[in-house]
Amino acid sequence: MSKNRPFVLSIAGFDPSGGAGVLADVKTFEQHQVYGLAIVTGNTIQTENEFIKMAWISMDSIIESIEVLCNKYEIKAVKIGIIPSLDYLENIVSTIKRIAPKTKIIWDSVLKSSTNFDFMNLENQTKLEVILKQIYLITPNYNEIVTLSHSNETPENIAKSLSKSCAVLLKGGHNLEALGTDFLFLKDEIITLLPETKIILSKHGSGCVLSSAITANLALGFDTTSSCQKAKIYIEKFLHSNNTLLGYHHD
Ligand SMILES: Nc1ncnc2c1ncn2[C@@H]1O[C@H](COP(=O)(O)OP(=O)(O)OP(=O)(O)O)[C@@H](O)[C@H]1O
Numbered sequence: 255m256s257k258n259r260p261f262v263l264s265i266a267g268f269d270p271s272g273g274a275g276v277l278a279d280v281k282t283f284e285q286h287q288v289y290g291l292a293i294v295t296g297n298t299i300q301t302e303n304e305f306i307k308m309a310w311i312s313m314d315s316i317i318e319s320i321e322v323l324c325n326k327y328e329i330k331a332v333k334i335g336i337i338p339s340l341d342y343l344e345n346i347v348s349t350i351k352r353i354a355p356k357t358k359i360i361w362d363s364v365l366k367s368s369t370n371f372d373f374m375n376l377e378n379q380t381k382l383e384v385i386l387k388q389i390y391l392i393t394p395n396y397n398e399i400v401t402l403s404h405s406n407e408t409p410e411n412i413a414k415s416l417s418k419s420c421a422v423l424l425k426g427g428h429n430l431e432a433l434g435t436d437f438l439f440l441k442d443e444i445i446t447l448l449p450e451t452k453i454i455l456s457k458h459g460s461g462c463v464l465s466s467a468i469t470a471n472l473a474l475g476f477d478t479t480s481s482c483q484k485a486k487i488y489i490e491k492f493l494h495s496n497n498t499l500l501g502y503h504h505d
Pocket residue numbers: 367368394395396425426427428433434435436449452453454455456457458459460461462464486489493
């Protein structure tokens with residue numbers, strides 16, 4: 255273990271194909287030269303083409319793992335992936351913040367798989383806003399932000415409103431009007447992240463790879479905007495690399 259590598263943690267699902275979840279996250283961490291730790295929130299049986307089964311891990315087990323890791327290692331940033339409810343999110347976030355208040359938390363608010371399995375059961379909105387105040391950045395796509403907020407507003411207006419609580423990266427992988435254009439909503443400004451080239455194919459797990467690349471960049475000391483810009487360049491190489499599960503690798 256290199257002494258200069260910051261520790262980062264992924265709290266996410268296990269996808270045996272390795273395209274999404276903790277396997278994808280730790281591969282991305284490794285490529286960014288940060289040391290990746292992982293806690294599994296649930297075991298899935300899936301490939302990039304089909305979703306078969308979901309078995310959630312108990313909250314107690316996840317919380318116990320967080321306590322052990324956060325007490326032992328100085329974790330700079332944590333990425334949270336699939337979880338079944340806002341109760342899980344609230345407990346995960348408050349445990350991290352109690353032990354390591356300076357740790358940056360990035361929530362990749364995945365609601366369903368690209369193969370259409372619903373991961374999360376969303377309850378009330380008041381709770382969400384309270385939790386978001388303890389989170390550094392969320393990374394919803396255009397569909398997720400609308401479902402998350404239970405609102406009739408446009409995705410952009412919702413992102414603007416949520417950005418009073420935490421930074422919001424609104425991902426354009428599903429926005430047919432501007433495919434691949436992402437917007438970063440900070441408290442006082444909105445930054446546009448344009449794709450450099452046209453990409454036709456989407457890829458299973460691209461949201462996981464993007465959020466873990468941002469998490470790694472934040473842990474390495476880059477600011478929010480640079481972390482998202484660098485991750486955007488990384489994900490484009492990943493999406494362009496080929497049309498299979500295999501991703502981009504640094505030389
Ligand atoms: N067809 C595309 N062209 C350009 N960029 C894309 C395309 N699809 C996705 N991206 C980029 O990939 C990143 C992931 O975005 P996306 O909206 O696909 O996330 P997601 O829906 O959470 O991912 P997943 O597809 O894994 O569910 C974003 O930076 C997005 O702009």
